[in-house]
Amino acid sequence: MTAGATPDRPDEPPQMRIVRPYALTGGRTRSGASDLPIETLVRTSARGREVGPKLQLEYRTIAEMCEEPLSVAEVSVHLGVPLGVARVLVTDMSEQGLVDVHKGRTDRPNQALLERVLHGIRDL
Amino acid sequence: MGFETSNDRGAPAAGDEPLQPVKIVISGGFAVGKTTFVGSISEINPLTTEAAMTSASTGVDDTSKVQTKTHTTVAMDFGRISLGGGLVLYLFGTPGQARFQFMWDDLARGAIGAVVLVDTRRLADCFPAVDYFEQLGLPYIVAVNCFDGLQFHEQQAIREALSVPRDVPLVFCDARERTSTKESLIMLVEHALSRAE
Ligand SMILES: Nc1nc2c(ncn2[C@@H]2O[C@H](COP(=O)(O)OP(=O)(O)OP(=O)(O)O)[C@@H](O)[C@H]2O)c(=O)[nH]1
Ligand SMILES: [Mg+2]
Numbered sequence: 001m002t003a004g005a006t007p008d009r010p011d012e013p014p015q016m017r018i019v020r021p022y023a024l025t026g027g028r029t030r031s032g033a034s035d036l037p038i039e040t041l042v043r044t045s046a047r048g049r050e051v052g053p054k055l056q057l058e059y060r061t062i063a064e065m066c067e068e069p070l071s072v073a074e075v076s077v078h079l080g081v082p083l084g085v086a087r088v089l090v091t092d093m094s095e096q097g098l099v100d101v102h103k104g105r106t107d108r109p110n111q112a113l114l115e116r117v118l119h120g121i122r123d124l
Numbered sequence: 125m126g127f128e129t130s131n132d133r134g135a136p137a138a139g140d141e142p143l144q145p146v147k148i149v150i151s152g153g154f155a156v157g158k159t160t161f162v163g164s165i166s167e168i169n170p171l172t173t174e175a176a177m178t179s180a181s182t183g184v185d186d187t188s189k190v191q192t193k194t195h196t197t198v199a200m201d202f203g204r205i206s207l208g209g210g211l212v213l214y215l216f217g218t219p220g221q222a223r224f225q226f227m228w229d230d231l232a233r234g235a236i237g238a239v240v241l242v243d244t245r246r247l248a249d250c251f252p253a254v255d256y257f258e259q260l261g262l263p264y265i266v267a268v269n270c271f272d273g274l275q276f277h278e279q280q281a282i283r284e285a286l287s288v289p290r291d292v293p294l295v296f297c298d299a300r301e302r303t304s305t306k307e308s309l310i311m312l313v314e315h316a317l318s319r320a321e
Contacts, residue, residue, distance in 0.1 A: 037145075037147075037233065037234055038147075038173075038214075038216070038230060038231065039145040039146070039147045039212075039214045039216075040145060041143040041144075041145045041212060043143065069143055069212070071145060071204070071212070071214060073171070073173045073200075073202055073214070073216075074171065074204070076173045076174075077171045077172065077173050082173075082174050082175055082176045082197065083173050083174065083175040083176075084175060084176055086173075102142070102143035102144065102145065103145075104145045104146065104147060104234050105146070105234035106233055106234045107234065108234070108320070109146060109234070109236050109316070109320075110320065111317060111320045113144070113146065114236065114313055114316055114317045114320055115317065116207070116209070116211055117146055117207060117211065117213060117236065117313050118310065118313045118314065118317065120205075120207025120208055120209075120211055120213070121205075121207065121213070121306060121309050121310055121313060122310060123207075123208070124165070124205065124207075124306055
């Protein structure tokens with residue numbers, strides 16, 4: 001067994017301790033996390049794929065399921081946690097480079113984007 | 125063609141494709157067909173996510189007359205439509221109760237617009253949603269869910285009874301029918317486009 005492969009080991013190298021226990025996110029509010037629009041798309045980064053298996057459960061699960069991009073809302077459903085918790089987890093992972101987030105717009109979509117959407121729906 | 129060279133290299137690797145989520149809000153009164161509407165066109169079965177809500181009880185809530193902080197969750201369902209080229213459209217149904225307005229604000233922010241569904245038997249139920257989107261200035265259309273079909277003269281009567289502003293498109297739809305839902309969404313995006321110009 002490789003030393004450090006288990007995130008809970010107290011003697012693990014610091015670089016492996018890149019996540020905090022899930023329990024800490026319960027009820028935690030974070031500036032940043034609440035800014036993450038609900039439709040924000042989350043995709044596992046190369047780094048997330050690499051270290052994913054060593055991560056603690058919730059992060060590992062997110063790294064696995066976001067190989068195919070999923071919204072924060074979907075992450076919340078598939079992980080079985082409230083939206084706010086999903087936001088915090090995704091924000092943490094994003095800060096650590098484990099996932100890339102593609103945010104929804106906070107302003108009104110512009111004309112070019114609306115036209116893409118219109119064509120996309122017409123082609124359905 | 126601009127100075128893009130990506131064509132020479134073929135399609136970008138899947139992991140590099142830029143992603144753009146967009147969303148449309150599906151609103152209206154209780155049991156008006158929101159989830160049905162979303163499910164008729166979504167590529168996934170509508171999912172339900174829960175958001176925790178903390179608020180001071182005001183007495184509006186019959187279950188808690190005590191003036192303390194209450195913790196409840198509000199359920200919200202949604203569907204997804206991939207539109208190609210990394211563009212993904214999410215349809216979010218608004219939680220019905222007005223006291224969940226914080227959630228509505230969250231949903232409306234950055235949205236293309238809203239479809240307000242109307243049940244012909246309970247027209248007035250759509251007014252809170254109409255008022256909300258009017259105040260917000262978010263483009264919206266009114267879609268009358270014709271549960272059991274409607275005669276033309278009934279449609280005219282409904283149009284008058286609803287008295288939504290003249291520039292708001294009104295459509296008669298069947299929330300169970302994909303084609304109908306698609307038409308409503310197209311109408312909304314066209315309306316949003318006309319407002320964007
Ligand atoms: N006959 C008929 N029934 C419909 C139609 N649209 C919805 N229904 C039915 O009406 C009921 C309510 O529809 P939902 O889609 O759950 O409505 P909703 O707005 O999501 O309801 P809430 O989320 O509870 O507010 C369901 O039993 C649907 O099957 C329709 O166009 N025709
Ligand atoms: Mg519903």
